[in-house]
Amino acid sequence: MENFTYIVGDRTSAEAFVVDPSGPEEDILRVLRDEKLALKGILLTHGHYDHVVGVDKAEVPVYLSAAEALFYTPRAKQFIRTKDADKISLGALTIECLHTPGHTPGCQCFLVEGNLFTGDTLFVDAVGRTDLPGGSSKVLFESLQRIKRLPDVTMVWPGHHYGALPHEILGDMKKHNPFLACASIAEFKNYLG
Numbered sequence: 423m424e425n426f427t428y429i430v431g432d433r434t435s436a437e438a439f440v441v442d443p444s445g446p447e448e449d450i451l452r453v454l455r456d457e458k459l460a461l462k463g464i465l466l467t468h469g470h471y472d473h474v475v476g477v478d479k480a481e482v483p484v485y486l487s488a489a490e491a492l493f494y495t496p497r498a499k500q501f502i503r504t505k506d507a508d509k510i511s512l513g514a515l516t517i518e519c520l521h522t523p524g525h526t527p528g529c530q531c532f533l534v535e536g537n538l539f540t541g542d543t544l545f546v547d548a549v550g551r552t553d554l555p556g557g558s559s560k561v562l563f564e565s566l567q568r569i570k571r572l573p574d575v576t577m578v579w580p581g582h583h584y585g586a587l588p589h590e591i592l593g594d595m596k597k598h599n600p601f602l603a604c605a606s607i608a609e610f611k612n613y614l615g
């Protein structure tokens with residue numbers, strides 16, 4: 423269950439977003455302080471409890487997909503519903519939202535300059551569960567086909583450490599992640615078991 427929390431920072435504006443806060447809040451704030459970055463918002467790939475720690479009391483905008491908000495609504499003061507292809511600015515950076523349902527109905531990935539934050543949609547050696555409420559193996563398969571069309575050099579940063587490496591480029595992942603190698607939904611369902 424080892425979770426990853428990410429901080430995406432822009433050095434020119436000294437601002438940052440936190441992606442999927444999962445650990446102790448003070449640890450995240452300490453890193454922001456050490457890096458001299460001001461927290462500008464929280465980006466959520468989905469609404470499962472282990473990715474939204476402390477979100478309800480956030481003083482900054484919280485971004486979650488509109489589809490996911492039907493199942494989980496943060497109680498943060500500023501809650502922004504995203505949709506596919508939305509772009510969020512962070513100083514000189516642009517963060518693009520990719521709707522990738524399947525693990526949950528409103529899962530999204532964030533694409534930032536060749537870095538893809540995949541939450542529980544895609545792990546280094548696995549994919550997200552589809553047997554939880556709202557999950558769908560057929561829908562996840564389709565989302566993975568979309569991710570596979572991104573450039574092979576895209577660095578994938580997953581929401582959990584479920585693999586030999588913590589993160590990996592998509593091209594290498596395609597070579598050993600059996601779920602990405604599946605050519606059909608039937609084959610994919612077979613691997614999911």
Ligand SMILES: [Fe+2]
Binds near residue numbers: 468470525542
């Ligand atoms: Fe999840």
